[in-house]
Every structure is written in C-alpha cells, then in structure tokens.
Amino acid sequence: MSVSRNQDRPSPATPDRYAAIHQGFGWKVPRRFNMAQACCGQWAAQPATAKRQAIREHVAGQGLGRSWTFGQLQDDANRLSRVLRAQGVQRGDRVAIVMPQRFETAVAYMAVLQMGAVAMPLSMLFGPEALSFRINDSQARVAVCDESTLDALRQARPDCPGLQTLIGVGQAGALADLDCARAMQASESTFKPVSTFAEDPAVLIYTSGTTGNPKGALIPHRALIGNLTGFVCSQNWFGFDPFKADRPSQAVFWSPADWAWTGGLMDALLPSLYFGRPIVAFNGRFSPEAAFEILQSHSVTHTFLFPTALKAMMKAVPEVKGHYRLKLQAMMSAGEAVGDAVFGYVQQQLGVTVNEMFGQTEINYVVGNCTRLWPAKPGSMGKGYPGHQVAVIDDAGQLCPAGMPGEVAVNRFDVHGHPDPVFFLGYWNNDKATQAKYTGDWCRTGDMAMADEDGYLWYQGRTDDMFKAAGYRIGPGEIENCLVKHPTVANAAVVPKPDKDRGALVKAYVVLSPDWRGRRPAGPGQAAFDDEVRRELQAHVKGLLAPYEYPKEIEFIDQLPMTTTGKVQRRVLRLQEEARALATGPRTAA
Known part of the structure; x- marks a missing residue:
C-alpha cells in the first residue's frame, strides 16, 4: 500500500482516544x-x-x-x-x-x-x-x-x-x-x-x-489475558458497553474460523466464553449463502470474517439489505489485508465498519482498529492495541521512520516496562527457532508494513511475499485489492514471475466472479474472451496504481491455493512460476 494514497486523516466523527487509553493502560495478570x-x-x-x-x-x-x-x-x-x-x-x-x-x-x-x-x-x-x-x-x-x-x-x-x-x-x-x-x-x-x-x-x-x-x-494461560484488549477493541466492546452503566447486551458471536486455529480458538471461542456470551458452532462448509443465513437466523451481533470470506460474500450478494435483515454491531477481520473495496462493502451493506486486526499464533491480537475509540483508516491494519508496544523495524532492529517499509515487531514489554502477557513461551523443543524469533526484546513477525505519520500501520505482505520487479519493490496486497474492485474478479493473488532482464515481472492469478465465470466460453472463443478481460484488468490497475505495479501477465484459475486459516498461499504460486521458468528457460518481457 502506498502511504501517499492513504494519508487522509480519519473521519472526525469518531473521537480519537487512542493516546490516552494506550498510555493509561496497565496489565493485571494474577x-x-x-x-x-x-x-x-x-x-x-x-x-x-x-x-x-x-x-x-x-x-x-x-x-x-x-x-x-x-x-x-x-x-x-x-x-x-x-x-x-x-x-x-x-x-x-x-x-x-x-x-x-x-x-x-x-x-x-x-x-x-x-x-x-x-x-x-x-x-x-x-x-x-x-x-x-x-x-x-x-x-x-x-x-x-x-x-x-x-x-x-x-x-x-x-x-x-x-x-x-x-x-x-x-x-x-x-x-x-x-x-x-x-x-x-x-x-x-x-x-x-x-x-x-x-x-x-x-x-x-x-x-x-x-x-x-x-x-x-x-x-x-496468561496469553488469553493478553488477547483481551484486542478482542474487546476490535469487537467495539463486545458483550458490554462501558459507556452505559455496565449494561450487558444480547451479544451473539460467530466466525467460520476453525476452532483448531488461533483465529478460531483465541479470537472467537475462548474470548466469547470469557465474557459469558454464546458462540455459534457450525461445522458445515463455508459459503456466502451459509454465512448470511447464520448471521440472520442467529441474530449475530459480533463476528470475525476473513477477507477471503468477505470478498466471496461481496461478489455473491452485492446488495445485502434487500435480502437479509442483519443485527451486526461489530466485525473484525484478519489474515490478509481487507482493502478499501471490501471495507466500503461492509460499511455500506452490512452496516458496520470493519476493524482490521493483525497478530500471529506466537503473539496474537496485537495490532488493529477500534472504531469506537479511534477512527479507522480504510485498508490500514490499525495501531498497537492497548498493552502492546508495536513498531516497524529494519534488519538491525532499529525503528523505521514513517513511510519506510520494515518488519512488524512486538516488544516483550509494554510502554510502562511491564511484561506483555500475550507472548508465547517458545517453540516446542526448538530453542534455536525461539531465539531466532527475537532481535533483543523485539519479537519479529515476518510481516512487512509501513507506519504513517499518525502511527497507523499499512500491510505490505509477508517478508517472503515481497519482491522486486525492474528495481521497484512490490507488495502484492495493494495490487490484489485493486483487482478485486473490478466486477470481473472474485479473488486474486500477485506473485513474481522470473525474468532475466527485470529480475521479475508482476503476475496475477485471477479467479473470475461467478457471473463472469458463467460468461466465459468453453471452446475456441475462450482465448479471445480471456485476452479481452486481461487487457481490461491491466488498464484498470494502470489507471489506479503506479505504472510499474500493473500485472504484465494474468492467468485465470478456478481457485487460489489457500491455507486452512483462509490465507492465500502465494508461496505455492511463486514456486510454480519458478518451476515453469526452469522448465522453459529464461524469457525476456515483451
């Protein structure tokens, strides 16, 4: 994401209480x-x-x-x-x-x-x-x-x-x-x-x-306590309202996140139960239709939905209000960058402002938004949640200035010098890997971001997802977000394609939306159809992003390789491109 395109100040409708809350917060771990x-x-x-x-x-x-x-x-x-x-x-x-x-x-x-x-x-x-x-x-x-x-x-x-x-x-x-x-x-x-x-x-x-x-x-056990500030903030004070005489709400939580993963266990099941609120259990296959059915039939008020799920819902049901009556009060999303297209859809059609969150199994729920307490910037990961000292650092462990990409890291200690309870104990029987996770007191996440002048973080991708093309550093997230805005695209993944002259070309794997997939001919006309859509998508990206960011090559596939936690496996596609390059020999770009 380009900081220059996302530097707009957040809406003044939400008072920014971030600094006061962050400085005044202290952990109480029994x-x-x-x-x-x-x-x-x-x-x-x-x-x-x-x-x-x-x-x-x-x-x-x-x-x-x-x-x-x-x-x-x-x-x-x-x-x-x-x-x-x-x-x-x-x-x-x-x-x-x-x-x-x-x-x-x-x-x-x-x-x-x-x-x-x-x-x-x-x-x-x-x-x-x-x-x-x-x-x-x-x-x-x-x-x-x-x-x-x-x-x-x-x-x-x-x-x-x-x-x-x-x-x-x-x-x-x-x-x-x-x-x-x-x-x-x-x-x-x-x-x-x-x-x-x-x-x-x-x-x-x-x-x-x-x-x-x-x-x-x-x-x-203490990690649950470390998760709670993020959960409470991302769910806009889930289950209770501190602004109204401690009156419990009729909150109902649901997320398709598997309870076997951090997102389902530590971000959904355990914190819902911690606050004494019910959670919906559904072990069927995810689909946009099933998601809307659950949200409506259970009067779900709070949810955690992956960006990939939201993209599918946006393409399947672009006009929600005429079909479903929802009672959502708050939504958290994580795993990938939401992007402003999905951000706008959630706001306009689902009636809530999505709170993006960032964390990982080792140090979960550490960065995000809380529209109740500080304004969200569309597409931003947010800021470090209360109790967590988060920064963007370089390879030497030094803080990066605003606008410079670096690795997201979390300090073992909060702003008051007290231990942060969210930290994992270490990797099981793997001290070497545990030590490699840290640079001094900073725990590295392996995720790249930039901080703007207001302290908001903008996700750039995994360290191994970033690549250089013709000397420019490319983060796949912004290009993917731009592609998804186009009505023909359901989902997209951007990876480097090896090129002997430029080092790499920007390549996009695109899943067509259901409507356009139905229009795609199966016979001889498919190549012409693909070429037309390809040119349209390239022009679309050229018109919105920098000239060097548009995908020089676009390949249409039925589905992207995904992890069980809903993240796109760009590594699978990147390795596929490398294997193809080895098999065919180096090519120069046209």
Whole structure:
C-alpha cells in the first residue's frame, strides 16, 4: 500500500482516544490463572449465569439447532476430565483435539485445560502425514476425534507409536478405542480443577511455516489475558458497553474460523466464553449463502470474517439489505489485508465498519482498529492495541521512520516496562527457532508494513511475499485489492514471475466472479474472451496504481491455493512460476 494514497486523516466523527487509553493502560495478570476456569468455571459456579447459553448449534437450512448452557458445558467437561485422567493424562501432558466446530470440541478444551494439561488443536483438514508429525513431535498419548477425523487418525496411527488412545465423539465412538459418550456417562459430573499458574502452558498450536517442518508454539494461560484488549477493541466492546452503566447486551458471536486455529480458538471461542456470551458452532462448509443465513437466523451481533470470506460474500450478494435483515454491531477481520473495496462493502451493506486486526499464533491480537475509540483508516491494519508496544523495524532492529517499509515487531514489554502477557513461551523443543524469533526484546513477525505519520500501520505482505520487479519493490496486497474492485474478479493473488532482464515481472492469478465465470466460453472463443478481460484488468490497475505495479501477465484459475486459516498461499504460486521458468528457460518481457 502506498502511504501517499492513504494519508487522509480519519473521519472526525469518531473521537480519537487512542493516546490516552494506550498510555493509561496497565496489565493485571494474577499469579494463578486458568483459561477453563475463566471461560466456563466462573459462570457455571453461579446459578444465574450457569443457565446462560454458551454454545449454539447451527443447522444448515434450518437455523438454530441444539444449544447448551455454561452449566452443561462445565458438567460435561468435568466428566471428560475424569475420563482423560483414567487414561493416564496428567498435568502438562499434551492431548490432541481433532474436531470441527461442535459442542464437544468446546467440552474437550475445557476438560483438558482445567486438568492443567495442554490442549493441542489439530485441523480436521489435516491428512495422515500432517497428523502423525504433530502427534509424534508433541508426544501426545491421547487424541479426541469425531467421525470427520477418525479415518485420518487411524491412517496416521501406525506411524505414531506413542499414541495410546483414540477417544471417539459421536459416530466415531463405536470405531475408536473409547466411546466418549459412554465413558462420560459412567463418570461423575464433579471435578476439582488444577490450580495452574498464569505462566503454565495451556495450548500447543503448530504454525504452518513457509519452509521446514511446522513449529509448535507453546501458549501459556496468561496469553488469553493478553488477547483481551484486542478482542474487546476490535469487537467495539463486545458483550458490554462501558459507556452505559455496565449494561450487558444480547451479544451473539460467530466466525467460520476453525476452532483448531488461533483465529478460531483465541479470537472467537475462548474470548466469547470469557465474557459469558454464546458462540455459534457450525461445522458445515463455508459459503456466502451459509454465512448470511447464520448471521440472520442467529441474530449475530459480533463476528470475525476473513477477507477471503468477505470478498466471496461481496461478489455473491452485492446488495445485502434487500435480502437479509442483519443485527451486526461489530466485525473484525484478519489474515490478509481487507482493502478499501471490501471495507466500503461492509460499511455500506452490512452496516458496520470493519476493524482490521493483525497478530500471529506466537503473539496474537496485537495490532488493529477500534472504531469506537479511534477512527479507522480504510485498508490500514490499525495501531498497537492497548498493552502492546508495536513498531516497524529494519534488519538491525532499529525503528523505521514513517513511510519506510520494515518488519512488524512486538516488544516483550509494554510502554510502562511491564511484561506483555500475550507472548508465547517458545517453540516446542526448538530453542534455536525461539531465539531466532527475537532481535533483543523485539519479537519479529515476518510481516512487512509501513507506519504513517499518525502511527497507523499499512500491510505490505509477508517478508517472503515481497519482491522486486525492474528495481521497484512490490507488495502484492495493494495490487490484489485493486483487482478485486473490478466486477470481473472474485479473488486474486500477485506473485513474481522470473525474468532475466527485470529480475521479475508482476503476475496475477485471477479467479473470475461467478457471473463472469458463467460468461466465459468453453471452446475456441475462450482465448479471445480471456485476452479481452486481461487487457481490461491491466488498464484498470494502470489507471489506479503506479505504472510499474500493473500485472504484465494474468492467468485465470478456478481457485487460489489457500491455507486452512483462509490465507492465500502465494508461496505455492511463486514456486510454480519458478518451476515453469526452469522448465522453459529464461524469457525476456515483451
């Protein structure tokens, strides 16, 4: 993103309270703290709040299915804790949780965490090889799964000699080593939770690095506290309003983010429960239609939607108000840059201003916007959330001046010199990687950004997504955002194409919008159609961005390679271009 094109001052409609809040904020981290106790135990212990809804099931085409209270969640967690203890699980042991969004997944997290054990979420999309690596590396002896993940775990099991017990939920119960429902039925609904320190490990999440094997980020219980300022700000004071006599709202949260990932677990499930508010569980396939159905049928007030999801919703339902009645109060988005096209759509059609957020598994929820407290600039990542000291630094660890690209980094200490609780403990059994993550007290994120004169950060891409073409430094985000503004484009990814004269050319992979995909001929006329659309898109970008930024080559594909967390895998496309260049030999640009 070009700072010069985004330097407009934010609207004065929102008073800017950022400086006062940031300087006046201080962490209060108790010596002993447990995520499960904070997210469920405290509510289940009080008769009034024990009856509150905690988890609401969504049934496609029907709406609200079953729902469960905090009391029911705690009772089932107690029973499962007893089952796990009978299987030999002790404090500090890793327990794999391999399930989609469903009530039993929340039960499993609460059960493991209140035991002082370590929850290891694994995506239901993982194949046998991905599962076996993580299970072996973590030395997990027990895995909890359902019918959607049992087969993959059974295929992985021969390569996992340390995995002793598969506990099956739902239909998987009859085929697993232990039927979860039967075992829980035979257990008592009381359990004395372990008194954990805030510094104790709680969750082990494996990050999908661009090179080498995935690394396990060990997250302490205190990290939930570190997440809360970002969650509260990005959701515009989720679940309560400090400006109105502490009156609780009828908040309902939903996000398609998988509860096996940081975005779904730490940005959705746990903080929703922490504030005693219900979250919708839906384990169906994401589609724009399903998203709007959930938002409407559950009267969802707060949500976290990936930019890729929002782009799909924008293209599928450009005019929302005539089709759906929504009750949204706030929205957070993360994973990629939202861009001003999506920003405007959310504002005009969904009725809220999207709060972009930035973070990663190791240091989550550290940068973002809060339209309630400081104005948002369309397309900006925002600023460091209260309690987090965030900066853009160069290779030597020095602060970059406004307008100069650098790497986003977070300091171990807040502005008052106190430890920031959001930090991970380190990479599991990988001290070398942990040390490489830091330059002094700065924890590097691997993401590039520029800070403007007001302190807002503008995302440039991953350090390995940036490239030079004809001597110009190219960030793919701005070009992709520009392409998506065109009605023919549903999504786009920009990567370098090797070129012997210029080093690289700007190449775009484009997914056509459903309407235009239907117009694309299948026969001999396809090439002419593609050429016409290609020229139109190139002219569109030339007219809005710098001359060197327009894509010299555009390739149309059915879908972009995506991670399970909704991020475009530009690396896959970049490697594909490199392989093609090696196979065909160097070419000069026309």
